[in-house]
Amino acid sequence: MSPKVYVQVRSIELGSYTSSNVSDLILNIGTKKLSLGTQHLFKSTQRNNFDHTWEFTVDNQNSSSFYIVLYEHHPREDKFVGAIYLAISGFQPNSVVTEKFELHSDSKMLNPPTIWISVHVDMDNSQPFDAPDGFLF
Numbered sequence: 650m651s652p653k654v655y656v657q658v659r660s661i662e663l664g665s666y667t668s669s670n671v672s673d674l675i676l677n678i679g680t681k682k683l684s685l686g687t688q689h690l691f692k693s694t695q696r697n698n699f700d701h702t703w704e705f706t707v708d709n710q711n712s713s714s715f716y717i718v719l720y721e722h723h724p725r726e727d728k729f730v731g732a733i734y735l736a737i738s739g740f741q742p743n744s745v746v747t748e749k750f751e752l753h754s755d756s757k758m759l760n761p762p763t764i765w766i767s768v769h770v771d772m773d774n775s776q777p778f779d780a781p782d783g784f785l786f
Contacts, residue, residue, distance in 0.1 A: 652710045652770050654737060655777040656703040659747065659765035661696040661719065665758045666730055673722035674730070678703040680715050690722060702777060710770060713737045717764060719752060730754060731762040742770045744783025 656678050672693060679687035689701050707713035714736045720727040731752025740746045745767055752762040769778050 650772060651706050651708055652737070652742065652772045653704065653706050654715065655769040655771065656715070656717075657767045657778065658699045658701070659697075659767060660699075661765075662763045663693075663696070663730070664760035664762045666754070666762055675720040675722050675727055677718040677720070678715065680705055680707060680713065704777065707737055710742060710772070711738045717750070717752070717766070719762060719764070733764075735768075737770055739786050740768050740770045741783035741786065742772045743775070744780050745769045745778050746783045746785055748785055 658676065661674075661676075673690055674693055674696070675688055675690050677688045687703060687705075689703075691699070705715070707715075714734050716732060716734050718732040719730040721730055731754040733750050733752050735750070746769075747765065747767040749763055749765045752764060754761060767778065769780055771777070771780070
């Protein structure tokens with residue numbers, strides 16, 4: 650059975666990332682196979698108030714990973730803020746793991762952006778986030 654992965658963002662802290670006019674941000678979460686339809690545009694004031702769930706299926710829990718990429722939205726070209734790749738095998742299956750991760754960026758920041766996420770790796774067809782609390786391996 651191919652596991653389903655559900656991801657919810659709890660909050661985003663921009664750290665020492667600065668911009669003259671941060672109004673919209675773009676969050677992109679998915680796998681290498683799935684790159685379309687994973688973006689979510691939101692106001693920077695909503696960094697602690699998300700109402701969006703990313704959902705995708707992976708072939709193998711032990712060899713799959715997913716990415717989280719954060720951009721600042723600009724009319725001409727979006728600006729990269731930070732990213733992280735996470736191995737699905739690091740999350741306890743059939744549970745909800747909530748953790749804080751540091752996003753890696755191109756610039757050296759004293760205080761890098763961080764993201765709090767909840768991840769549910771579902772291998773028994775339960776409802777999204779209808780599982781006990783879990784942990785990272």
